[in-house]
Amino acid sequence: MGLLYGLGIRAVNFIVVFLIVCLIPGLPPRTTFPFVGFKLAANKDLKGALEPNHHLDNAERLLNNRVYGPECLIARNNEIYMGIHGGEVIKVNGDHVTHVTKLGQACEFLFTVEDVFEESRCGRPLGLAFDTKGNNLIIADAYYGIWLVDLKTKKKQLLVSPQQELPGKTINRPAKLFNDVAVDKEGNIYWTDSSSDFLLQDLVFTAFANPSGRLFKYDRVKNENKVLLDNLYFANGVALSPEEDFLVVAETGASRLMKYHLKGSNAGKGEVFVEGLPGLPDNLTPNEDGIWVPLILSVDSQNPSLFAIFTEFPNLRLFLARILYLFEAPFRAINNIYPNRFSQRFVHFIGHGESVSFMIPKRATIVRLDWDGNIVGSLHGFDKSVGAACHVLEFNDYLYLGSPFNRFLARVKSPVQKKPMLQARINNVRYEGMEIEPSLKPRMEKTTTAPPVVTKPIVTHARSTPTTPKPPVISVKTTGIPSASTTTTTPTRTSLKSSTTEKPSTTKTVKSPSMEETRIPKEPAPIIENIPADNVAPKQEKLKVINKHGKHVEL
Numbered sequence: 001m002g003l004l005y006g007l008g009i010r011a012v013n014f015i016v017v018f019l020i021v022c023l024i025p026g027l028p029p030r031t032t033f034p035f036v037g038f039k040l041a042a043n044k045d046l047k048g049a050l051e052p053n054h055h056l057d058n059a060e061r062l063l064n065n066r067v068y069g070p071e072c073l074i075a076r077n078n079e080i081y082m083g084i085h086g087g088e089v090i091k092v093n094g095d096h097v098t099h100v101t102k103l104g105q106a107c108e109f110l111f112t113v114e115d116v117f118e119e120s121r122c123g124r125p126l127g128l129a130f131d132t133k134g135n136n137l138i139i140a141d142a143y144y145g146i147w148l149v150d151l152k153t154k155k156k157q158l159l160v161s162p163q164q165e166l167p168g169k170t171i172n173r174p175a176k177l178f179n180d181v182a183v184d185k186e187g188n189i190y191w192t193d194s195s196s197d198f199l200l201q202d203l204v205f206t207a208f209a210n211p212s213g214r215l216f217k218y219d220r221v222k223n224e225n226k227v228l229l230d231n232l233y234f235a236n237g238v239a240l241s242p243e244e245d246f247l248v249v250a251e252t253g254a255s256r257l258m259k260y261h262l263k264g265s266n267a268g269k270g271e272v273f274v275e276g277l278p279g280l281p282d283n284l285t286p287n288e289d290g291i292w293v294p295l296i297l298s299v300d301s302q303n304p305s306l307f308a309i310f311t312e313f314p315n316l317r318l319f320l321a322r323i324l325y326l327f328e329a330p331f332r333a334i335n336n337i338y339p340n341r342f343s344q345r346f347v348h349f350i351g352h353g354e355s356v357s358f359m360i361p362k363r364a365t366i367v368r369l370d371w372d373g374n375i376v377g378s379l380h381g382f383d384k385s386v387g388a389a390c391h392v393l394e395f396n397d398y399l400y401l402g403s404p405f406n407r408f409l410a411r412v413k414s415p416v417q418k419k420p421m422l423q424a425r426i427n428n429v430r431y432e433g434m435e436i437e438p439s440l441k442p443r444m445e446k447t448t449t450a451p452p453v454v455t456k457p458i459v460t461h462a463r464s465t466p467t468t469p470k471p472p473v474i475s476v477k478t479t480g481i482p483s484a485s486t487t488t489t490t491p492t493r494t495s496l497k498s499s500t501t502e503k504p505s506t507t508k509t510v511k512s513p514s515m516e517e518t519r520i521p522k523e524p525a526p527i528i529e530n531i532p533a534d535n536v537a538p539k540q541e542k543l544k545v546i547n548k549h550g551k552h553v554e555l
Contacts, residue, residue, distance in 0.1 A: 029325050031197045032171060033210040033231070035314035040233075040254050040307075041275040043299050049368075049375045050278060055415060056364050056381025056389075059401070061408040066097060070402040070409050072128045072180070072283060073393035080393065081137070082402065082409075083125025089139060089149075092409075100137070101154060103144045117344035119143070119352075120201050127180035127238075127283075133187040133220075140178045140191055142200040146218065159189070160218060160225060166193070168214060169230035175214070177206075180283060182238040182247065189218040190228075190247055192235035202351040206234050207253065207306045208321035210314075215249050215260065228260050229270050233307065237284035239291050241371060248273050248291065250281040253307035255299065257281060259373070274373045279365055280305060282390040283402075289416075290370040292392040294401070298363045324350065364389055366399075368416075379415065386410045 046052055069085040079091045087104035090097055104123025120143050127140030137149045138159075146160035165172055175193035177200050182190045196212045198205045213235030215228045229235070233253030240247050245263040256275035261267050279295025286292075299305045310317045328350040335343035364386040368377040379399075387410065391402035394414055401410040 027322050027326075028329075029198070029202070029205055029209070029321055031209045032173060032212045035208075035210060035318045037312045037314045038210070040311055041256065043255060043278050043305075043308075044276045044375075046278060046300070050378045052363070052380045052382075053378075054382065055379040056366070056386045056401075056412055057383045059381065059385040059410040059412045061385070062411055063092065063095075063097070064408040067409060068407050069404045070406070071124070071126050071390060071404050073391050073400055073402045073409075074128050074130065075393060075395050076130060080395070080400065080409075081128055083128060083139070085119070085122075085124065085404075087119075087123030087125065087141070089125050089128065089137070100151070101139075101149045101156065103139065103141045103147055103156065117341065117348040119348070120199060124200060126178065126200075127191065129181045129183045129189075131187065132183050132185055138181050138183055138189060140181045142178055145175070145178055146181065146189065146191055159220075160191070160216075164225075166214070166216070166225055167227045168196070169227060179236055180238045182240050184240060184244050187220050189220065190238050190240070191216050191218060192232075192238055192249060194234045194236060194252075200352070201348060204324070204351055205321055208310070208317040208324075211253065213251070215258075229258060232258065236282055239284035239286035241286070242288050248284060248286075250284055250293070252280045252282065252296070253305075255280055255305060255308070257284075257293070257369075257373070274369060274375065277367060280307070281367075283392075285392045285394065287394065290368060290376065292394065292399075293367040293369060294389040294392050295365045295367065296388050296390045296404075298365045300363070366392060366401075377415075379412075386412070 044050060067082070067084050067090070070082040072083050074081050079093045081089060081091045081100065083089050086102075086107055088102045089100040091100050092098075102123065103125070105121050107118050107122040123144050124142040125139050126142050127138075129138045130136070131138055131148065135151050137151055139147045139149060141147065143162065145158060145162050145164075148157040148159055149155070160166075160175070160178070162174060162176075162178070164174060166175055173196045176196050176198055177194040179192045179194045184190070193214045193216065195206045195209070196214065197209050211231045211233035213232035214230050215232065215235055215238070216225045217228055218225050229249065232249070232251050234251065236250040236252045238247060238249050246259055246261045249258050249260065251258050254275070255277045257273040257277075258270055259273035260270045277293070277295065278300065279298040281293050282296040284291050284293060297305065299308075310320070328347050331343045331346045334340070335347065362382055362384060364381040364384075366379040366389060367375055368379075370376050386401055387403045387406045389401040389403055389410070393400040393402070394416075397414050399412050399414050401412070403410070
């Protein structure tokens with residue numbers, strides 16, 4: 001009886017506290033929209049094109065401990081631009097890092113790479129895009145708004161201010177969390193306000209509040225913003241279609257992408273592009289064939305999304321948001337009176353999401369979509385060498401992966417064939433402004449015009465001497481092979497030779513799990529060179545081929 005009585009007392013106390021916290025009006029946090037229930041689509045199972053693989057394992061770690069939180073990656077003229085913690089935009093060429101610009105103030109407490117607790121003062125560039133109307137860089141800084149920076153003169157121009165009243169479908173209000181940008185051929189800027197309720201330093205509260213994110217179009221001729229979509233559950237990355245007839249925006253909290261029609265009979269209308277992604281989508285990287293969609297937080301049955309857990313229970317979300325806010329309120333008050341690192345660190349730990357980092361699963365995932373919204377492939381990693389990927393830059397046959405948490409730039413081999421990017425399309429793609437090097441043109445022309453080569457592997461063994469054993473050799477006879485066959489190599493001591501007298505092809509066939517077979521031309525070394533890779537050595541695996549009888553043989 002004593003145990004039951006004690007449990008009853010605690011239950012009554014909890015109910016009283018719950019009612020007080022929920023029913024007292026005016027308690028923070030204050031939100032644009034009231035707490036109401038809503039439902040999200042179930043996350044897709046990891047099957048078919050989402051089948052797990054290990055393509056992101058053993059990722060290289062470039063610029064280790066030299067950058068912190070490379071949030072957005074774009075490339076131009078063999079240089080990679082990125083925004084990092086501390087409010088800087090930098091560019092990287094080889095192992096050389098150069099300062100480009102900074103919008104925020106100096107960080108008083110930025111003594112080490114870990115100290116980012118004055119983020120609201122220092123600034124945080126989250127979105128980058130090259131201007132199509134000049135030698136300019138468009139920057140979305142989470143705290144300081146949308147800016148234009150002349151890369152030659154370093155002159156800065158504020159386009160959209162955080163204090164500016166902006167339109168909404170129902171309520172006009174300023175933007176609180178500027179996130180991503182995309183620029184069309186006419187120079188118009190499409191950008192996202194992730195939440196009109198909370199700053200980036202209060203990121204965790206957006207998981208409890210009702211959706212208040214927006215998608216905007218900034219008309220530079222008229223100098224005005226037009227809201228395209230409202231009430232988005234943390235609006236994030238933006239991608240323009242190749243013909244610029246529609247754009248896609250990531251709705252991170254809802255694990256889906258939304259489509260907004262810019263031209264045609266459906267112009268001005270929005271619809272779901274794809275939903276139920278197995279995680280939270282972040283920045284979007286488009287090219288002619290589709291979109292790379294990194295999931296900043298992977299979701300599965302053992303690791304549900306914090307955004308989706310309580311969506312149907314508005315009173316519980318209100319209670320959790322108020323308790324969390326009241327918990328950090330004393331430290332906010334102390335820091336306002338006497339700014340100090342301890343208070344700033346505690347508030348940052350609670351509000352910025354570090355307090356729920358334990359929910360981040362081990363799996364890293366990047367989804368590949370076509371322009372019809374179909375999932376055509378995915379990349380996965382389980383050894384934490386990539387971390388939580390938030391951005392993908394496809395460049396020189398590699399995928400460079402950004403993350404707000406990493407203190408390095410991750411890199412893995414791209415599973416798809418790189419296509420030449422022409423100057424006419426620099427507005428839509430994350431590697432804007434890249435010209436084809438003269439040395440690459442003959443090889444790419446030869447690869448694109450040559451007929452497809454089909455091969456049928458025949459396993460043979462090379463001779464060996466008593467003194468120096470030689471590795472086994474696989475001879476490839478150019479006759480024919482079933483379409484389902486695969487020639488996938490890992491870093492082993494096996495080599496490939498052609499049994500014909502023709503000149504060896506400059507291409508090799510590679511297939512990554514869950515991705516379609518492609519032909520990748522050999523390219524020069526990647527742009528980031530001479531940087532010691534802090535990665536784990538690749539696993540040694542047996543090479544699997546198909547013999548002439550159609551059976552698998554392991555070497």
